[in-house]
Amino acid sequence: MIRDPAQGPCQPRRGLALVGYRGTGKSTVGRILADRSNRTFLDADREVEARVGRSISAIFALEGEPVFREWEERTLIELIQCFPTAVLATGGGIVLREANCRRLRDFGLVVWLTAQPAELAHRLESDLRGLAERPTLTGDGTIAEIERVLEVRTPLYQGVADAVIDTADKSPDQVAAAILELWTRSAEFGPRSLLVP
Numbered sequence: 001m002i003r004d005p006a007q008g009p010c011q012p013r014r015g016l017a018l019v020g021y022r023g024t025g026k027s028t029v030g031r032i033l034a035d036r037s038n039r040t041f042l043d044a045d046r047e048v049e050a051r052v053g054r055s056i057s058a059i060f061a062l063e064g065e066p067v068f069r070e071w072e073e074r075t076l077i078e079l080i081q082c083f084p085t086a087v088l089a090t091g092g093g094i095v096l097r098e099a100n101c102r103r104l105r106d107f108g109l110v111v112w113l114t115a116q117p118a119e120l121a122h123r124l125e126s127d128l129r130g131l132a133e134r135p136t137l138t139g140d141g142t143i144a145e146i147e148r149v150l151e152v153r154t155p156l157y158q159g160v161a162d163a164v165i166d167t168a169d170k171s172p173d174q175v176a177a178a179i180l181e182l183w184t185r186s187a188e189f190g191p192r193s194l195l196v197p
Helices: 026-037 044-052 056-063 065-082 098-107 117-126 128-133 142-160 172-189
Strands: 015-019 041-043 087-089 108-114 163-166
Touching: 015 026, 015 098, 015 172, 026 041, 026 087, 026 172, 041 044, 044 056, 044 065, 044 087, 056 065, 065 098, 098 108, 098 142, 108 142, 108 172, 117 142, 163 172
Parallel strands: 015 087, 015 108, 041 087, 108 163
Antiparallel strands: none
16 A cells, blocks of 8 residues: 655654645645645545546546546545645545545544635636636536535535635735644644634
8 A cells, every 4th residue: 555655753644634625725825835844745636537537527427427426535545544744635525425534533633714706706717717617516507506515515624624715815825834834733732722713
């Protein structure tokens, strides 16, 4: 079994998971955090694609969302077991299964990245390649879909998160710096002490 190289005697045995809607910067910020903390970076969506051998959009189109969610859960279990101190960027819908939420809480610090729907729509529409790779979840226009999906997911993100960071008007480096500070504090005082309503 592959093991995380960060599991040395001086390293805390806790990982960091980023949750939030697509376009909040989980993958970009996660790479920065992994680099600065000398941890392994994992993008859960890319890991699913590697295992299935097709894009998430193709999985949704050919097999449906329930099949994707099964792959997502199986992949999360494997990643957490093999890389217990990694930085993990999760897919936006990972919180739809309570079992995934429990695993993320046990894994380590969970940070919820947020932005207003209009800002998320702008980011997504500016990334034409990313927009093409992401499956449509409701068939609505971009902002309407974001608002509709967030109605369901916001309480789930709130339930799993130890801390919340609004990414609007912040660069990925600024977001990463704020998370590193939280991560350090959580090692000292415990992750539940960081929860931001």
